[in-house]
Amino acid sequence: MLELDWLGGKIAGEGVLRLSRKIRDLEDVFEDHAAWASMGPDTLVYSVEWTQPTAQDTEGGLFWGVTVIEPGRVGEEFFMTRGHFHAKRDRGEYYTTAQGTGILLLMDESRSGRSEQMTSGSLHYIPGHTAHRVVNTGQDPLIFWACWPSDAGHDYGTLQREGFSHRVVAGESSPRLVPPLQL
Numbered sequence: 005m006l007e008l009d010w011l012g013g014k015i016a017g018e019g020v021l022r023l024s025r026k027i028r029d030l031e032d033v034f035e036d037h038a039a040w041a042s043m044g045p046d047t048l049v050y051s052v053e054w055t056q057p058t059a060q061d062t063e064g065g066l067f068w069g070v071t072v073i074e075p076g077r078v079g080e081e082f083f084m085t086r087g088h089f090h091a092k093r094d095r096g097e098y099y100t101t102a103q104g105t106g107i108l109l110l111m112d113e114s115r116s117g118r119s120e121q122m123t124s125g126s127l128h129y130i131p132g133h134t135a136h137r138v139v140n141t142g143q144d145p146l147i148f149w150a151c152w153p154s155d156a157g158h159d160y161g162t163l164q165r166e167g168f169s170h171r172v173v174a175g176e177s178s179p180r181l182v183p184p185l186q187l
């Protein structure tokens with residue numbers, strides 16, 4: 005059995021997998037390349053802990069994990085996850101926010117974008133065929149839990165080539181979506 009630190013965003017127990025994404029890993033993700041290049045390459049942007057109780061690709065299995073996105077910006081753009089489509093496009097996912105404030109960016113395969121506000125207790129259903137990326141717009145870490153099918157897989161290549169439909173940047177008084185989108 006594993007133990008969750010629900011608000012702290014940690015999973016304790018055997019076989020927990022972990023990864024971290026630093027500035028140096030995210031060169032193609034942020035728009036302002038000069039701002040990106042001026043930052044310490046070891047600056048932590050986000051980390052993920054997750055459990056895979058079945059093998060990757062098991063049909064009918066589920067994975068469970070937590071992501072902690074640090075507060076920060078690259079130029080005007082807030083720290084965020086790389087974002088992905090599922091390799092098996094029809095697979096969905098749940099996200100739920102434990103702590104912090106952010107925006108979930110969603111984009112379908114025809115590049116139509118929408119967003120959902122993330123705040124403590126918000127639950128987000130991500131349907132299949134939908135790219136998803138989380139942006140931390142707050143001043144504290146943004147902690148969200150996720151549950152996804154074992155055979156969903158991650159397709160990062162499509163967004164690497166084509167980018168996301170929208171970006172989230174700091175506005176004068178509140179975060180702003182570019183191009184504009186109703187929050």
Ligand code: M6P
Nearest residue numbers: 052069070071085086087088150
């Ligand atoms: C969530 C899940 C994971 C994902 C992680 C980070 O925890 O969706 O599958 O890996 O967020 O997002 P990304 O893979 O886009 O960097």
Ligand code: ZN
Nearest residue numbers: 090097136152
């Ligand atoms: Zn996913």
